[in-house]
Amino acid sequence: MARNNTHTAQERTREFRAPEFLAWHVTQKGDKSFWNKVGAAWMHKDAKGYTLQLESLPVGGRIVLREPLKDTASPANDAGRS
Numbered sequence: 737m738a739r740n741n742t743h744t745a746q747e748r749t750r751e752f753r754a755p756e757f758l759a760w761h762v763t764q765k766g767d768k769s770f771w772n773k774v775g776a777a778w779m780h781k782d783a784k785g786y787t788l789q790l791e792s793l794p795v796g797g798r799i800v801l802r803e804p805l806k807d808t809a810s811p812a813n814d815a816g817r818s
Contacts, residue, residue: 753777753778758804763797769791 755776763770775790788801 755800760800761794
């Protein structure tokens, strides 16, 4: 059976739009913090909320949303972190 690829222009735009925030799972081990990227967030069209898409669901620690860094030359695992 053929796959139906009829997406609206709005759906295609949403698929390729960069996220406003990256989601990071942060754990603390003594005086060190470990940051692992777990997802991203996009602002709703009406600007009254966000959609958070997680690639994994952390059990402990905390989830931090940070704006992505503008410098794309940095390693992917460090983007959005300061």
